[in-house]
Amino acid sequence: MYPFTTGSFAVRNGWYVAAFTHEIGEALLARTILDQPVVLYRKQDGRAVAVGGRCPHRHFPLGKSCRKGDGIVCGYHGIAFGPDGQCTDIPSQSFTPRSYHIPSYPLVEHGLWAWIWMGEADKADPVLLPDLEAIGLTPGMIARALFVEHVKGRAQLLNDNLLDLTHLAFLHGSSIGTLDNAATPEEVVKRPGFLSSRRHMRDAEAPPVVAHMGHHLARIDRVSGMDFHLPGFHAGIDESRYPQGHARAGEAFASSRVYHAVTPETPHSCTYFFAMATTDASAIAIMEDYLRPVIAEDKFATEEIEAMLAVVGENPEELLLKSDRNAVEGRRMLQAMMDAERVG
Amino acid sequence: MYPFTTGSFAVRNGWYVAAFTHEIGEALLARTILDQPVVLYRKQDGRAVAVGGRCPHRHFPLGKSCRKGDGIVCGYHGIAFGPDGQCTDIPSQSFTPRSYHIPSYPLVEHGLWAWIWMGEADKADPVLLPDLEAIGLTPGMIARALFVEHVKGRAQLLNDNLLDLTHLAFLHGSSIGTLDNAATPEEVVKRPGFLSSRRHMRDAEAPPVVAHMGHHLARIDRVSGMDFHLPGFHAGIDESRYPQGHARAGEAFASSRVYHAVTPETPHSCTYFFAMATTDASAIAIMEDYLRPVIAEDKFATEEIEAMLAVVGENPEELLLKSDRNAVEGRRMLQAMMDAERVG
Amino acid sequence: MYPFTTGSFAVRNGWYVAAFTHEIGEALLARTILDQPVVLYRKQDGRAVAVGGRCPHRHFPLGKSCRKGDGIVCGYHGIAFGPDGQCTDIPSQSFTPRSYHIPSYPLVEHGLWAWIWMGEADKADPVLLPDLEAIGLTPGMIARALFVEHVKGRAQLLNDNLLDLTHLAFLHGSSIGTLDNAATPEEVVKRPGFLSSRRHMRDAEAPPVVAHMGHHLARIDRVSGMDFHLPGFHAGIDESRYPQGHARAGEAFASSRVYHAVTPETPHSCTYFFAMATTDASAIAIMEDYLRPVIAEDKFATEEIEAMLAVVGENPEELLLKSDRNAVEGRRMLQAMMDAERVG
Structure with missing residues (x-):
């Protein structure tokens, strides 16, 4: 599916954000991730777990069922499952076969996020998680989970958005971007599983956000x-x-520092988690209000493009610009990962 | 389609409830039954009839057309059809060919229900209808049609629900069920076209409904x-x-006695008719209010499972429990009937 | 697709009404026409233009973007296009290749309407537009664009409606039709690209509209x-x-004179433009209110039939009446045009 080859939906062997850690508590939290129903909750010892969200007996949603102890009791026929996915009770019979279970997914709380691994569990190495220091979550930084958005558009449209920040000049031209965001060449760094872009703008026009934060500067670096x-x-x-x-x-x-986590839900929708960190707590409160419409613009663009693809089909002719180098590289890396999974 | 083989949607040669008899009057009642548009109404002599709901000229819905005498006049171009489906008038021409007609379906009023036969008309034998005495509609019983629900889920999900009453212990645990409904073994009786299950619970915990009806008993048979x-x-x-x-x-x-009629509408929806009978008229009024949320729970489970199948596909792995014997038997019998129709 | 052969959706080489001329101004007007996104607007010199509505870079809707000068600037990454579809600016690079462009569609303002040609541009001959005098837009006639309706039904259902005016007797029996509309034979004239029907009713019952307009006549010609x-x-x-x-x-x-323009939007929807002309300005104001529910009846019939086809499938058996000669002829002519385009 666009912009990937037919049948390529999402990388499976990789850590995705399933939720902000603060979203997970005693209550069951139901999400669909990579087309699979998932339930997230916190055990009595405080550890967060993720299990399959479909009761394998009659497919009732476990996310709309009940907690009991550290497990879930299906709301339909009362079949119970432990936090490891093992079936622990079948009320209509005395014997509970060991082979009865639901999926249990590796889940790691790391930073503001609970990360899930939907692919082969034996490949779920926490070393593959983003390094907190490298992403700027260092001592002294105040981090805050701001928005969880359900987006009616495929995940890659948001990845494309984030891989090409020239859009700041237009989609966000009234807030965080200026024409320099489009006109300045980027420096790209690429490593396996990692792709980085930087734009250095010197003596550049200050975007509207600068004045909003109380800085009276026409030009900045x-x-x-x-x-x-x-x-x-x-x-x-x-x-x-x-x-x-x-x-x-x-x-x-x-x-x-801003953090965008994009988790595929279905082939035509995703969940978008936005967070930020800075040294100034009062700045975060102001930015939360200021960035809400900015994130809404990205969601708007994503959903409009998804609707456009529904009209024009999955293979629209696409114009490639010089500024697409990073986005194209990101797509290639994801496609290669999906291709490898299919072969493996 | 789940839980049947690919292409198996519904048994066609069988009596289905098209409506409660009280729903059928002079006005046209439109329903979709087994993916066919149907119109129900009562002739001037009081007899209820069922005809096809699509005008064969330009496919305008006859259910949104007008009555005239004992027939229907299409609201689009005025083509008229009698209660036997025969075209009786074409306003734009003087000659009305005998070959012009819409389907006419066998319809029998029996008990609280109007039963329709969507398959081969020559097989529509009223002897195949449930015997009223056998289902408890005996003299002295007061029967009442209570609810007609449009359910966004395939009919078999409701059949599965009704074939496995262990769900009373959980889905309806706050009203009509106790854990005994799950734990007590059932006695099954099977005949062609008939499948019966009974659970005898002795000295068992009284479900909440018992107190609600004014009986102060902790344990009952x-x-x-x-x-x-x-x-x-x-x-x-x-x-x-x-x-x-x-x-x-x-x-x-x-x-x-309670009566659940489940009539397939489309492959992903059905109509659900609920009625009950008892000896005490005042009890029915109380039960109507009491059972409304209970029926809503069954509708909820059905629609949630339909939504789950839309995500996970038509061939979900399914865990079989001992208590599924009756449901599996019911499915097998329906599958055999559908297979026989396909061959025949 | 019904009532055409599989794969036949719409004639492409032909003039369709894209909008009433009064709808087109400085602001961008987005429409989907023949499954293609289109944007309409008026240049600074007053000329109306039509270009493709999808930015070829990332498929953002140009109809939800911004005007700049005589062109459009994509709201996502700022790529600009002129009124001829030529890309005029890419903010992230200095060079704008000539090969970058969006479609530009022939658009002609003619009468009350802006006509678009979605097919091969070199065949877009204005001589193929309806002759204004022939359609009654002669000096002294006061013409008025009345309604633009988005209809959730395929265009041919409305064409069928208009090709068979016997429906006036029933669908519009309370306003503009009488039984004579169905019973009177029609005279048909056929030329390439043109099909005409007339009914002459002498000493006929006056339809309700006659009294509504203040004429006290039981019978009229x-x-x-x-x-x-x-x-x-x-x-x-x-x-x-x-x-x-x-x-x-x-x-x-x-x-x-009344004017019905039916423009395919998607295979299951269309846009319907209704206008009228008469010699009496005050009559138009009265008729606007009077005809609103009449047009709503046609929309209702169209959407109901589309919904019916969704249930019964694309090949419903169809009863042919004598009065269908004109509609069948119209369908044949459209099918022949589509067949020729497929071969060509």
């Missing part, structure tokens, strides 16, 4: 960038410094 | 059962007696 | 007809005269 941790996590950086000629030239007056 | 009259009618029985040790031990203090 | 300018425009005529025996026998007391 800016760094804008995004690190894609495949298959679905983007860690962004936004740094503003006083420009050359200013008394405090070179000094950063605003610096923030 | 109970009989719970369901007779499946294939392909789509389930007659249930619920009897409560004073338990051993009570002064009136063995005497029934509450006894009711 | 009427002419009712429709000229189909293939593939999607129907020019109707409605003339009422004093009948034989009346002091002013033969004199017209009411005469109007």
Whole structure:
């Protein structure tokens, strides 16, 4: 499916954000991830777990069932499953075969996020998770989970969005972007499972957000960038410094990290988790309100494009620009991962 | 389609409930039954009839057309059809060919229900209808049609529900069921076109409904059962007696019959007709309110499972329990009937 | 697709109404026409243009983007296109290849309508547009665009409706039709790309609209007809005269032209443009209110039939009446045009 080959939906062997950690509690949280129903909850010892969301007896949603102890009791016929997916009770019979179970998915809480592995469990190595320090979650940074959005568009449309930040100049031209976001060449770094882009803008027009945050500067030095941790996590950086000629030239007056997690739900929808971190707690509160319509713009673009594909089909002719190098590279890496899974 | 073989949607040669008799009057009642549009109405002599709901000229819905005499006049171009389906008038021409007609379906009013036969008309034998006495509609019983629900789930999900009453212990655990409904073995009786299950619970915990009806008994003797009259009618029985040790031990203090008719609409929806009978008129009024949320629970489970199948596909792996014997038998009997129709 | 052969959706080489001219202004007007996204707008010199509605870079809807000068700037990454479809700016690069463009569609303003040609542009000959005089837009006639309706039904259902005016007797029996509309034989004239039907009703019952317009006549002479300018425009005529025996026998007391443009949107929807012309400005105002429910009846019939086809499938058995000669002829002509396009 667009923009991948026919039948390629999503990388399976990879860590995806299933939820912000704060979303997971005693109550059952139901999500569909990679077309599979999943239930997330926290055991009595505080550990978060993820199990399959379909009762294998009559397919009733376990996410709409009940907690009992550390397990789930299906709301339909009362079949119970433990946090490891093992069936623990069948009320209508005394014997519970060991072979009765639901899937249990590796789930790791790491940073603000609970990460799930939907593919082969033996490949679920936590070392593959993004390094917290590398994504800017260092001591002194104040991090906050801001938005969870259900998006009626395929995950790759949001990945494409985040892999090509020239869109800041237009889609977000009234808030966080200026024409420099489109006109400045990017520096790209590529490693297995990782793709990074940076734009260094010197003595550049300040985007509207700068004034909104109380800084009265017409021109600034800016760094804008995004690190894609495949298959679905983007860690962004936004740094503003006083420009050359200013008394405090070179000094950063605003610096923030933003985190976009994109988790495929169905072939035509995804869940989008947005978080940010900065050194200034009051700034986060202001930015939460300021960024809400910005994230809504990305959601709007994604859903409009999904609707467009429904009209024009899955193989629309596509114009390639020089600025697409990063997005094309990201697609290629994801396609290669999907191809390898199919062969393996 | 699940849980049947690919292409198996519904038994065609069988009596299905098209409507409660009280729903059929002078006005046209449109229903889709086995993927066919049908119109039901009552002739001037009081007899109920069922004809095809599509005008064969330009496919306008006859159910949204007009009555005229004992027939229907299409609201689009005025073509008229009699209650036997024969075209009786074409306003734009003087000659009305005998070959112009819409389907006319055998329809029999029997008990609270109007039964339709969508298959081969020459096989529509009223002797195949459930015997009223056998289903408990005996003199002295007060019967009442209670609910007509449009359910966004395939008919078999409701049949499965009714063929496995262990679900009373959980889905309806706050009203009509206790754990005994799951734990008590059932007695099954099978005949061609008929499948019956009974659970006898002695000195058993009284379900919440007992107190609701004003009986202050912690433990009772109970009989719970369901007779499946294939392909789509389930007659249930619920009897409560004073338990051993009570002064009136063995005497029934509450006894009711419930009737569930499940009629396939499309491959992914059905119409669900619920009725009950008892000896006590005041009990029915109380039960109508009490059972409304119970029936809503069954509808909820059915629609949730249909939605789950839309995500996981038509061939979900299915866990078989000992308590599934009756449901599996019911499915087998329906599958055999569908297979026979395909060959025939 | 019904009522055409499998794969036949719509004639492509033909003029379709894309909009009423008054709908097109500085703002972008987005429509889907023949399954293609289209954007309509008026240049600074007042000329209306039509271009493709999908940005070929990332498929964002240009209809939800911005005007700039005579062109459009995509709201996602700022790629700009001129009114001829040529890409004029890519903000992220200095060079704009000539080969980058979106479709530009021939668009002609003619009468009340802006006509678009979605097929091969070199065949878009304005001589193929309906002649304004022939459709009654002569000096002295006051013309008015009345309704634009989005209809959830395939275009041919509305064409069928307009090719068979016997439906006036029933669908519009309470307003503009009488039984004579069905009973009176029609006179048909056929030319390439043109199909005309007329009914002459003498000393006929006056339809309700006559009294509504203030004429107290039980019986009148009427002419009712429709000229189909293939593939999607129907020019109707409605003339009422004093009948034989009346002091002013033969004199017209009411005469109007109605215009129905039917433009395929998707295989299951269309846009319906209704306009009328008469000599009396005050009559148009009254008719606008009077005809609103009449047009709603046609929309209702179309959407109901589309829903019926979704249930019974694309090949419903169809009863042919004598009065279908004109509709069948119209279908044949459209099918022949589609067949020729497929071969060509």
